[in-house]
Amino acid sequence: MVNVASTFGRSGTHDFVLLRATALVMAAYAFFLVIWLACNPSVDYNAWSGLYSNLAMKIFTLLTLTSVLVHGWIGIWQVLTDYIKCSRLRGLIQYVVVLALGVYWFTGLFVLWGV
Amino acid sequence: MKKIVFSVYRYNPDVDAKPRMQEYTLEVEKSRDMMVLDALILLKEQDPTLSFRRSCREGVCGSDGVNMNGTNGLACITPVSSLKGSKVVIRPLPGLPVIRDLIVDMAQFFEQYEKIKPFLINDDKLPPARERLQSPEDRAKLDGLYECILCACCSSSCPSFWWNPDKFIGPAGLLNAYRFLVDSRDTATEQRLDDLDDAFSVFRCHGIMNCVEVCPKGLNPTKAIGQIKSMLLSRAV
Numbered sequence: 001m002v003n004v005a006s007t008f009g010r011s012g013t014h015d016f017v018l019l020r021a022t023a024l025v026m027a028a029y030a031f032f033l034v035i036w037l038a039c040n041p042s043v044d045y046n047a048w049s050g051l052y053s054n055l056a057m058k059i060f061t062l063l064t065l066t067s068v069l070v071h072g073w074i075g076i077w078q079v080l081t082d083y084i085k086c087s088r089l090r091g092l093i094q095y096v097v098v099l100a101l102g103v104y105w106f107t108g109l110f111v112l113w114g115v
Numbered sequence: 116m117k118k119i120v121f122s123v124y125r126y127n128p129d130v131d132a133k134p135r136m137q138e139y140t141l142e143v144e145k146s147r148d149m150m151v152l153d154a155l156i157l158l159k160e161q162d163p164t165l166s167f168r169r170s171c172r173e174g175v176c177g178s179d180g181v182n183m184n185g186t187n188g189l190a191c192i193t194p195v196s197s198l199k200g201s202k203v204v205i206r207p208l209p210g211l212p213v214i215r216d217l218i219v220d221m222a223q224f225f226e227q228y229e230k231i232k233p234f235l236i237n238d239d240k241l242p243p244a245r246e247r248l249q250s251p252e253d254r255a256k257l258d259g260l261y262e263c264i265l266c267a268c269c270s271s272s273c274p275s276f277w278w279n280p281d282k283f284i285g286p287a288g289l290l291n292a293y294r295f296l297v298d299s300r301d302t303a304t305e306q307r308l309d310d311l312d313d314a315f316s317v318f319r320c321h322g323i324m325n326c327v328e329v330c331p332k333g334l335n336p337t338k339a340i341g342q343i344k345s346m347l348l349s350r351a352v
Contacts, residue, residue, distance in 0.1 A: 002282045002313045002314070003313065011312045011313055011314065012312060012347070013318075013351045015318060017352070
């Protein structure tokens with residue numbers, strides 16, 4: 001059993017399930033947007049506003065942003081623990097990445113809130 | 116007669132500042148093929164300072180694992196004719212510290228092997244008088260697992276093992292872990308799974324299958340690791 005503080009208590013099973021569950025949500029969101037854009041060739045402000053003012057779309061988008069946060073957090077942590085051997089540098093990069101992911105999430109939340 | 120050119124990794128930490136590749140030429144009869152180990156033995160006759168491990172010379176002991184033209188394998192069962200290219204490039208197994216020339220330090224590899232407790236654990240209070248019997252079906256589950264000879268060709272071809280050799284068990288260790296997880300006579304399944312359920316030991320395998328590609332015994336560690344993941348997931352969900 002390998003105990004590493006930077007996992008915040010997550011096991012390999014947790015990471016495995018979370019990565020796949022969030023990937024499914026992001027894939028579904030991307031698929032939905034591609035279909036929507038294909039069905040609406042001339043997209044203007046009103047069309048975007050109409051789409052994102054729908055409560056279901058707000059929930060779906062927020063769910064996707066949360067998935068980006070979780071997927072990015074775990075995925076980047078895995079990549080960094082593979083390639084960055086200096087623990088201070090790894091911790092710093094992980095910190096910056098998590099902050100950026102947090103900014104994306106809050107920015108998305110406030111944008112959705114205003115639609 | 117034909118000439119075969121070999122480029123062999125040379126490094127003696129007592130003498131050399133850094134590793135180098137040394138070229139050798141062997142003249143052999145045109146119709147003759149040989150194993151890479153035979154070639155290495157002939158090269159050692161030319162240059163007695165060349166060092167490598169060997170023992171059984173028939174793919175059983177796992178001593179002479181080396182990297183030949185970029186692919187890990189056992190020198191004793193790899194024909195020189197099977198290696199493509201203008202010359203045969205022989206290096207030590209990648210990712211393991213070099214002791215000298217083609218000899219690597221296997222300590223890290225065996226530390227990971229030790230972690231999986233590679234022995235039968237049975238806490239039955241009343242052990243049978245003669246032996247623990249298995250049905251033919253249960254015994255068949257061990258096929259493709261028990262044959263591992265611990266040559267380290269698989270683990271040393273695995274990037275996850277290169278990056279985290281102190282945390283990731285590696286394909287060889289995990290193949291053996293699964294061998295005991297599916298053994299009907301072993302009663303420590305839960306304890307074994309507890310020991311493996313962290314972010315590194317098993318789940319650093321991303322299924323790139325280098326291990327399957329290079330295993331000289333034709334085993335499938337990726338499949339065994341997938342089975343361990345399934346066991347961990349099915350008890351967690």
